[in-house]
Amino acid sequence: MNKEQSVPELSIVFPCLNEEASLARCLSTARAACQQAGVSFELVVADNGSTDNSIEIARAEGARVVPVEQKGYGSALHHGILAAQGTYVAFCDADGSYPVEFFAEMWKRIKREQVDLLLANRLIAPMEKNAMPFLNRYAGTPVLSALIRWLFSFPVYDCNSGMRIMRRDKYEALGLKHTGMAYASEMLCAAAIKGLSYKECPMSHFSKDSRGGRPPHLNRWRDGWAHLCVIIKMFWESKKEGKK
Numbered sequence: 001m002n003k004e005q006s007v008p009e010l011s012i013v014f015p016c017l018n019e020e021a022s023l024a025r026c027l028s029t030a031r032a033a034c035q036q037a038g039v040s041f042e043l044v045v046a047d048n049g050s051t052d053n054s055i056e057i058a059r060a061e062g063a064r065v066v067p068v069e070q071k072g073y074g075s076a077l078h079h080g081i082l083a084a085q086g087t088y089v090a091f092c093d094a095d096g097s098y099p100v101e102f103f104a105e106m107w108k109r110i111k112r113e114q115v116d117l118l119l120a121n122r123l124i125a126p127m128e129k130n131a132m133p134f135l136n137r138y139a140g141t142p143v144l145s146a147l148i149r150w151l152f153s154f155p156v157y158d159c160n161s162g163m164r165i166m167r168r169d170k171y172e173a174l175g176l177k178h179t180g181m182a183y184a185s186e187m188l189c190a191a192a193i194k195g196l197s198y199k200e201c202p203m204s205h206f207s208k209d210s211r212g213g214r215p216p217h218l219n220r221w222r223d224g225w226a227h228l229c230v231i232i233k234m235f236w237e238s239k240k241e242g243k244k
Ligand SMILES: Nc1nc2c(ncn2[C@@H]2O[C@H](COP(=O)(O)OP(=O)(O)OP(=O)(O)O)[C@@H](O)[C@H]2O)c(=O)[nH]1
Pocket: 014, 015, 016, 017, 018, 019, 048, 071, 072, 073, 076, 092, 093, 094, 095, 097, 162, 181, 215, 216, 217, 218
């Protein structure tokens, strides 16, 4: 059953900057996952100015391409999600590092568990060697996640996970502004502040090398610092708001 319709139940958004090596596989796997789950869907590629063949590949795979001028992971995802028409919106990186087929399981879980936001946690499932740099896996992500748990009393254990599914109607009220990687933490802090219901589920994570991806972009210190600043700023602002 191919249930692609004008108002889909699920939009899957891929932020994309030059991902010709992995994009076709991400899109065909997402399509198969939706068909397996029996959900009506649309595929959206939020293209951040790719200069390789990503746009042609996206169109050939039947995805809707949303051009996003302002550079950055957060900017690409934000505009992709705003353009999404589904009742639910799911997203993950287009670089081959996430098991896109897991969307079928996430779809079943979010429907069954009736939460607003469900995140795939990479740290509590078997992970392929080299899927995540040692310091990010054992220091950066756990420490930043613990900070969110402590400041916002919100059960976050993998704040950098890029694979999530949420109710589209809850998105705009989050008021997300960060254009870079710290958007990932900003979304979780905002979800805590707005009282969204939230869960995580274990998901295996893969090395891009084994899935035909490209070399890493991540700048550990710059991005880690940006996450920290966003978390503290949002905590500070929420306290000020609370006192008004
Ligand atoms: N880095 C980066 N990624 C972007 C941008 N715009 C869109 N993206 C996409 O956002 C997703 C996440 O970016 P990645 O570079 O994989 O970020 P990461 O997973 O933290 O880092 P590495 O996988 O280690 O490079 C990918 O699908 C990118 O193609 C951008 O301006 N910068």
